[in-house]
Amino acid sequence: MPAQILLQANPPADPSLLPDSVLQLSVQLDTKNYLPNEELKAMKAFRRAADYIAAAMIFLNHNVLLERDITHDDIKSRLLGHWGTCPGLVMVYAHLNRLICKTGLDALYVVGPGHGAPAILSCLWLEDSLSTFYPENTRDLKGLHKLIAGFSVPGGFPSHINAGTPGAIHEGGELGYALSVSFGAVMDNPDLVVACVVGDGEAETGPTATAWHAFKYIDPAESGAVLPIVHVNGFKISERTIYGTMDDKELTALFTGYGYQVRIIDDTENIDNNLAASMDWALAEIKKIQTAARSGTPIVKPRWPVLILRTPKGLGGPKSFHGELIEGSFHSHQVPLPGAKTSAEELAALQAWLKSYRPEELFTAEGVPVAEILGLVPQAAEKRLGQKRESFRAYAPLAVPEWTSFCVEQGTQESCMKAVGRLLKGVVKENPKGFRIFSPDELVSNKLDAVLDDSSRNFQWDIESRARGGRVIEILSEHTCQGMLQGYTLTGRTGLFPSYEAFLGIVQTMMVQYSKFTKMAAENPWREPCGSLNYLETSTWARQEHNGFSHQNPAFIGAVLNLKATLARVYLPPDANCFLSTMSHCLRAKNYVNLMVGSKQPTPVWLSPEDADKHCIAGASVWKFASVDDGVNPDVVLVGIGVEVTFEVIAAAALLRKHVPELRVRVVNVTDLMILSTSGTHPHALSDVAFDSLFTHDKPVHFNYHGYPIELKGLLFGRPNLQRVSIEGYREEGTTTSPFDMMLCNHTSRYDVATAAIRGGALSNPKVAVSAHEHESYIKHLAVKEKEYILANGKDHDDTFDTPTF
Structure with missing residues (x-):
């Protein structure tokens, strides 16, 4: 790839007229016959099996392996689910398995299109991760019937990925956050690669647009890597996607501008060879960047890989029905044949679709996947995407210094935030790899800058601060801070989100979605507790000083109050000593959403350390x-x-x-x-x-x-x-x-x-x-x-x- 290619300052209105040099920025690989025949055959068999199960989960409650012709009685009374994204998600899952088997890769799979739950659940069943956590979902005909018939019905798996889905650290119901969550997950996890699928619908959201910059806060010497995979299938519920209307030159220019190396995968007939070569290339690029950084010769502004995966929406499903396209159109987004329960014509079309996967070649009479498929499942259970320790059993408690050693003399005046900043400095010192502060460019303004005495901001695109192991991430996007905090917390570490009071509401719905995830996590006994999500709200309406009405809004308190009572905590400590006690408690607490509200201006210290301790306990x-x-x-x-x-x-x-x-x-x-x-x-x-x-x-x-x-x-x-x-x-x-x-x-x-x-x-x-x-x-x-x-x-x-x- 050329070292530098300058784009025209004013590109032509017709993107086809962009210079060929733009397209040359995308990585070109020879992918023909890349996979050995046996490996290619196994890949296709795995995909067929998972696609079949995913489709069957939406429709069938009986006859799950088509031992006979399906009847209306075999169809569920309510058809719920999203087919369109499933084939692409299965494809990525299968190729991640190949990489894990080949290299021993430690990987998590974060799925932006969380409504593609059938795809993930089918792969989890094939790799026998479901039965690890749900013993009734055995990898045989009985367990397969349980999975298929129980999907999206009361008592079964919901239609969205959630905390009950093994391997999940992100629900994906509210679009926009998969990428920032992924970047948070790899921080201080040097051996971890998170493959993150960003749907082209999700790519239209503001949070995703900002999160593309998150790799600029990843130090490859201390952290793992995110492999973003943009799944461009062209449609949302009923409209074209922006990315779906962009040609290869436009997408290449966009992501090159972000700072990535771009690889476009769009040959449907040769898709497995293409994707395998692309993922091998991406992993090699990641290793190259990490090796350089860890050997003391880091690459300045390294270009991490991004894959653009173009596939027709609903690939492999019905091509058309009643004169309307289904595959490759928005009609495949949810249930392609919604009248299968009552229409003989749609029932016949469904049977033809399901039979096209030839399930008799994929499963034994006992419902066990054939050996060819099982060969694509990682042998070590702890390597499987559904059983990675980081996703459900990774919590490491913080070593929090004794807060009373930072207390202020009673009767004096002190800024609560100044006192807390000194405590946080101690937390950073004692937890060099397990604690981070995610702040939207307000750390110094909120008088927490004591943490910068011995640490720094971890901004790798700034030559001055890169490769210094800083514990502070400052990016002026509350959404990205929130997503990173979620990913960091759910993979076992502890973080803090300090913010101006008025602007925490920007992430209100993200916080609510997260609390739904942790609520369900607490109800799954196999998910161990994780740290709390800690918010520090300051620069309050009462002391805005030079700011005006726009900076006055305490409404985030009400958002936390609306959460389930077992999850929500709101603290308003009255002075610096009480704030120290409260912060110490929140950093050690598990599974909560903690909101702490206080002043950055000097105010009286009403209570001694002893009295503050008693007051906060009460x-x-x-x-x-x-x-x-x-x-x-x-x-x-x-x-x-x-x-x-x-x-x-x-x-x-x-x-x-x-x-x-x-x-x-x-x-x-x-x-x-x-x-x-x-x-x-x-x-x-x-x-x-x-x-x-x-x-x-x-x-x-x-x-x-x-x-x-x-x-x-x-x-x-x-x-x-x-x-x-x-x-x-x-x-x-x-x-x-x-x-x-x-x-x-x-x-x-x-x-x-x-x-x-x-x-x-x-x-x-x-x-x-x-x-x-x-x-x-x-x-x-x-x-x-x-x-x-x-x-x-x-x-x-x-x-x-x-x-x-x-």
């Missing part, structure tokens, strides 16, 4: 130092949930102590949001007795909450006597303004808390009631004067955030 406690008479017999309970809003609660308590000394206030802080859930709805939920001991059973309670008030209403729903509860939180009000003005705008300021306390206390305390209107009016007056000062001076009073005294 999830909430009465803060006696800010309460009247240690909180005994209160008139009103004031609750802070979140760093900045808790400060306002403490400031309100001090204000009330000065101006309304007859009001008996109890101050409570909640650090574990889930304790507020109705008793029995969450593992952390307070019992009714414990809830009343904190919040009393009848006194007014005012919550000052970091997130949207409706979230707290949902958590508290079902608790008795809720008419006594008032809640303030983020009201979707803001601009580029001062920190305290943000509190005023959203009714979470000390003045708002104080007036709520006066109104509540007046209900039961006559001494408060007699002057309540006067006190409330004065507090409101103070708020107005504060607003006027901010508008006049463009800043808060200098002492606004000094630690309150009592």
Whole structure:
């Protein structure tokens, strides 16, 4: 391949007029008669068997090997599944098996078109991985009937790849994430190759478009490799794909621009020879890049291989029916013959299709695959794609330093993130190969840069930072960070995703999809626990400083609250010491989605390490130092949930102590949001007795909450006597303004808390009631004067955030 070929700055509108040099950038191989005849014959037999099983899974509930002509009674009542992508997925699976048998390759198979589950399940059955985890799915006629008849029916395998699918680390139901998950999986796995099929429909998504750059964050000295295989079959559900309309020159130019070496595979008649030669070439290129890096002479900006696999959609299925094309069109996407249950004509077409695979040549009378097919199955079970340890049994716990050694003196002020950054620096030092931070270009801004003292950013396309083993991946794509984190976590390691609060919502649906995967994983006893997915949300709406309304959005909290209770954890530690305790816990926890929310700005350290430990274990406690008479017999309970809003609660308590000394206030802080859930709805939920001991059973309670008030209403729903509860939180009000003005705008300021306390206390305390209107009016007056000062001076009073005294 030429070392450099410059493309025209303004290419012609007609892609056929692109210079021939563009096409020359694609790798040319001599593939004719590449495979020995016996190997080629075995490859075709394996593919026929897997394609047959995949097709049968969509249609049949009886007569699974066609011992007789099929009848309408042999057809399932509901025909569910996706045929169109299956032949291509089977093809790649078979050729990966060939590579494993030939070279001993350690590989995982990540499938972007997750709806092609029949293809993967059929291959898993042929290699006898299903019976390893599902003993009833034996590799014989009984097990084959169980697989085929049980597909996509209640109690059987679903129509999508999921956590119940051996070998899977990605579900693929929501398109766009297969590639970034694959790159996360190979990080710190130097011997692993992940073959990732990206469908040409998935390739149209934004997350996939960015993920093509992910190889630029892979150090070949320390990590494995991803082999992307773009499956171009031309159609989605009912429309052409973009890639399907691009010719070879356009695709070559695109992927060459990304930085790949391109190999196009499109000779259907010679497809197995072509794909075998291409995969051998790709593996050799990977080894060349890795060997150079591991010998100390790394290739600068190495071009990793990418395969473009062109096959007709639904290859091998019905060619046409009723005058409409099926193979090679969108009609093959799901069920090619949807009327087979009732139409004699479609039933006959189905029988002809299934018989075209000649199952009698592929299986013995006992339903066992013939020896020719079994010869393409890796002999060592641990090498089989469905039994790779990395996919289900690889978790290695982190060595987390003792968090108390990073604590800050009580009574001082410190940034929660600065303190956490020092802890993370220790985590990086003690876990040089099992921990990474995936950050969308916000690490320094979020004041976590202590981790860069002894580590670096792992950006291989930057000559300055490449080959330095950095633990930080910074790419300004939340989707790519999320996908990498998922792949890294599900293959046994632990990661952290710090982000500006407002933009974590970009990956909300990815997080939800991941939680569905881990929910199902927890229900499969053969899948061992993995680390938690850890989010660190900072640069919050309350302290955005120079940013405006666009950077103010705490909605990701609600997304986590909506997850299944056994999976979800939301923490809002009130100070640096509590944050250290919380981070230490989350990095060691397994199987959860952990969300930690906190401030990067200096705020008071309210609790000593000992008290912070007790507070975090309890999830909430009465803060006696800010309460009247240690909180005994209160008139009103004031609750802070979140760093900045808790400060306002403490400031309100001090204000009330000065101006309304007859009001008996109890101050409570909640650090574990889930304790507020109705008793029995969450593992952390307070019992009714414990809830009343904190919040009393009848006194007014005012919550000052970091997130949207409706979230707290949902958590508290079902608790008795809720008419006594008032809640303030983020009201979707803001601009580029001062920190305290943000509190005023959203009714979470000390003045708002104080007036709520006066109104509540007046209900039961006559001494408060007699002057309540006067006190409330004065507090409101103070708020107005504060607003006027901010508008006049463009800043808060200098002492606004000094630690309150009592």
